[in-house]
Amino acid sequence: MVEGHGVMAFSDQGINLMLPLAHKAREVGGVLAQSSLEKRNNALQAAAFKIRDMQAEILAENAKDIAAFTGNAAMRDRLLLTPERIEVMARGLEEISALPDPLNRILEEWERPNGLRIRKVTMPVGVLGIIYESRPNVGIDASGLAIKSGNAILLRGGSDSFHSASVLHKAVVFGLEQAGLPTATVQIAPNSNRERVKEMLHASGMIDLIIPRGGKSLVEFVLHESRVPVLAHAEGLCHTYIHTDAELDMARKILLNAKMRRVGICGATETLLIDEAIAPSFLPVLVEDLRQKGCGFRADKKARALVPGLTAATEQDFATEWLDSVLSIAVVSNIEEALQHIARYGSSHTEAIVTQNEQAAQQFLNATQSAVAMWNASTQFCDGGEFGFGAEIGISTGRLHARGPVGVNQLTTFRYHVIGHGQTRP
Amino acid sequence: MVEGHGVMAFSDQGINLMLPLAHKAREVGGVLAQSSLEKRNNALQAAAFKIRDMQAEILAENAKDIAAFTGNAAMRDRLLLTPERIEVMARGLEEISALPDPLNRILEEWERPNGLRIRKVTMPVGVLGIIYESRPNVGIDASGLAIKSGNAILLRGGSDSFHSASVLHKAVVFGLEQAGLPTATVQIAPNSNRERVKEMLHASGMIDLIIPRGGKSLVEFVLHESRVPVLAHAEGLCHTYIHTDAELDMARKILLNAKMRRVGICGATETLLIDEAIAPSFLPVLVEDLRQKGCGFRADKKARALVPGLTAATEQDFATEWLDSVLSIAVVSNIEEALQHIARYGSSHTEAIVTQNEQAAQQFLNATQSAVAMWNASTQFCDGGEFGFGAEIGISTGRLHARGPVGVNQLTTFRYHVIGHGQTRP
Incomplete structure (x- = not known):
């Protein structure tokens, strides 16, 4: 992320530029929390319309970001907008508008012996702050999810994508205006250096929840620096454990x-754990399957004794989220050893067991x-869409x-809503 | 809180003394999460037995704390243990043991079109850290709630109560041993200065949740300093709003x-909000009721025009949690003004409306x-016991x-538990 070459000039001399935005967001919170589902959906649909309508302008603004961009090809690709990608964003907002209302759901309800009825009822968190890198679609998805859930949101994208983010923000504001919702529901941070991020992270009491979306260094910076609660996705070091009672075709x-x-x-999945009872005959099959797809391996001693030509795994390899065609492999004595491995190296994301043994599955x-x-x-089913949640802002x-x-x-x-008929506490 | 005169000598030269405790707590987390309800309840009951059994020793250790105590009378009273108070602690543990199991409850369950079954199942948070002042009973209540919910806990009480806290901790450890649960489930911080608190607050990744129990300055210090999520009770600035359609006897x-x-x-309740339509005749009645009970008042201009002899309220008065026989009073034009007052001065704790008008109640x-x-x-019904939760560790x-x-x-x-029969993601 290249910082500090903003198009707008601000003095950073001790003035918190995000606080006034957070104040405005806090002020509109009550309106949003009580707004009808219809209004929120109207805002989403009108924003989708406007995004399509502004396609040419969006592409032109994005071209400015691309022209100034100095990062690598993969980053440039994430920054680039095309007519197809613009359509995906618009459709994403429409899909969010089709979801059921997340507000005012009664989660639990009970009655006390004194006749008090107690209901646990959903409401918006309040003011969200999202800190993301130069991926314009993240800002649109986050805006859509915030509007639907009645939250105000402050968007702080990478400064490389400021033109793109700003023009997309205009479309969202149009949607809010059309629906008669406060435009301060979605606000965008002025472009500048990382000071804006710090200001958000220190706005305790004004921002209720910070969501960092980006690489490990961004997330770690946010987790370290924030005084505001953070909903973060640190790493996805997922394990698949093939138990001795696995159905082998299914496991493959x-x-x-x-x-x-x-x-x-x-x-x-980044690491395969396999029971040593089945590894001698089955591990070679699994490795061959994956090799044919171009996967490489980092294997422990037991695995290397069973399959020739595997690279030795270091301790660090088992702690690595590859995000690549590489698989760490460890042969384990039993389910307890598999669980210990996961407890030691896992990142609290997703783990799977493959077995026909119900007791082992339950234990796992x-x-x-x-x-x-x-x-x-x-493990690739760990996804908001696959869970039936519709769009997701990330994985916590x-x-x-x-x-x-x-x-x-x-x-x-x-x-909690507590409904009485004049009860006083003895 | 008087700090720094600990009975045990530790070097504070850059060595984090809490981290080894947090590591031990993390290690036993898995055992606790999977322990049977019976074991957890046995631990609570055995600890209750031991507290009664050790009464003489507990009183003797408490006497040491009392002898060395230099604080005021109210603080000394909170520190003081008596046979009755010891019995209350023991009974508290037994009451927690009688609660239903909070673990492995299925909160939600659904099936996806591809046949995946998804269940949302409760589990312990992990490692709790409680930071409290010199009230020995808080340590026992917290230990009991932690054991029941399968959490490990680090206790860091006020150094003034270290002898009392240590002897009570022995009783809890006895209970854990009797039940065959790891004694590291409940650990007590070595006595020393406030460094131990900071170490806990910086143990991000090792402690999952910090719960401060104490005065405003302690809570603010924790909220400011913590890198670990905090479950805190900042203030209870509760409002009672008497709407124009209130049944007057009920409202009184x-x-x-x-x-x-x-x-x-x-x-x-710290502030009374009353509709101006009923205030002229009704506010004098309410004030008289409260005056007879020894309550004083801080009233806005409209209220003072209706009831002679009320002290004028300042802006700051409406932002004050009195915790005393003082009531702030504001006369409001309507429900919107009442809600604005609450949004401005409230502390997100508890607010009540008194009305027979269902629409107004729903709006509120x-x-x-x-x-x-x-x-x-x-508003005094805001309490774990009154909600049917049994014992509570505080109000968030x-x-x-x-x-x-x-x-x-x-x-x-x-x-989430995701149960399939070999599904792969398309």
Whole structure:
């Protein structure tokens, strides 16, 4: 992320430029929390319309960002907008508008012996702050999820994408205006250096939740620096454990999919754990499957004794999220050793066991403390869409509030409604 | 809180003394998460037995703390243990043991079109850190709630109560041993200065949740300094709003209870908001009720015009959690003005409306973003016991994870169990 070459000039001499935005966001929070589903959906649909309508302008602004861009080809590709990518963004907003209302859902309800009725009812978190890199679509997805869930949001994208983010923001503001919702629902940070990020991270009490979307260094910076609660996805170091009672054909299919379907997503399996009872005959088969797809390996001593030509794994390899066509392999004595390996090297994202043994599966599911534990399924299913949540803003690997895929429901919190008829406390 | 005169000598030269404790706590986390309800309950019951059994020793250790104590009378009273107070602690553990199991509850369950079954299942948060002042009972309650909910916990009480806390900790460890649970489930910080607190607050990744229990300055210090998520109760600036359609007898009873039942608890009403349509005849009645109970007042201009002899309220008064026999009073034009007052001065704790008008009540309940919104009931009902949660570790005024009373269920988090039969992602 290249910082500090903003198009707008601001003095950074001790003035927090994000606080006034956060104040405005806080002020509109009450309006949003009580707005009808119809209004929120109207805003999303009008923004989708406007994005399509402004296609030429969006491409022109994006071209300015691209022209000034100095990063590598992969980063440039993420920054680039095309007519197809613009259409995907518009359709994404329409899909969010089709989701059920996440607000005012009654999560629990009970009555006390004194006749008090207590209801746990969903409401928006309040003010979200999203800090992302130069991927214009992230800003649109986040805006859509925020509007649907009744949250105000501050967008702070990479400064390389400021022209693109600004023109897209205009389309969202148009949608809010059309629906009669406050335009301060979605605000964009002035372009500048990383000071704006720090200001957001220190706006405790004004911003309720920070969501970093980006590489490991961004997430670690945010986690270290933030005084505001953070919903973060640190790493996806996912494991697939093939138990001795696995159905072998199923295990082959699952591992191939979990590793190779898309190697760059966080739900991709990075490490294979396999029971030593079946490894001598079965590991060579698995390695051959993956080799044919272009996968490389980092294997422990036991695995190397069974399959010739594997590269030796270091301790660090087992702690590495490859996001590439590389698989770490460890042969384990039993399920306990597999669970210990996961507890030691895992990142609390997703782990899978393949077995026909229900007792072993139950043990694995209960012992796993990661956000998602799977039985006889590919780790690549860890995804908001696959869970039925619709769009997601990311996958949380934290322990609190939301874990796993974060969709509109996970961007809500709750309060209790207590309904009496004059009760006083004895 | 007097710091720095510990009975044990430790070098503070850059050595984090809490990290080894946090590591041990993390290590036993898996055992606890999978322990049976019976074992956890046995530990609670055996600890209760031991507390009673050790009464003489507990009183003797407490006497040492009391002898060395230099604080004021109210603080000394909170530190003091008596046979009755020891019995209350023991009974508290037994009551926690009688609660249903908070672990492995299925919160939601659904099936995807591809046949994947997804379950949202409760599990312990992991490692809790509680930072409290010199109230020995807080350490016992927290230990009990942690054991029941399968969490490991680090206790860091005020150094003034170190002898008392240590001897009580021995009883808890006895309970864990009797039940065959790891003794590292409940660990106590070595006595020393505030460095131990900072070490806990910086143990991100090792401690999952910090719970400060104490005065405003302690909570603010923790919120400012912590890199670990905090579950805190900042303030209880609760409002009771008497709407123009209130049943007047009910309103009198509720306000008297909400303000005066116990003035020092966080659920006590601190501000009365009353509609101007009924204030001329009704406010004098309410003031007279409260005056007879020894309550004083800080009233806005409109209220002072209706009732002679009221002290003028300053802006700061409306932002003050009195925790005393003092009530702030504002006369409002309508429900919108009442809601604006609450949004401006409230602390996100508990607000109540008194009215027979269902539409107004619904508007109030929906608009209030505090943890608890009540209709025709006393704000003093904001309490874990009154909600049916059993014992509570505090009341959360934050926006995320847990809001309102925090009992054993609120000390859990969840993970998804995904159950397939060989599905791979297309």
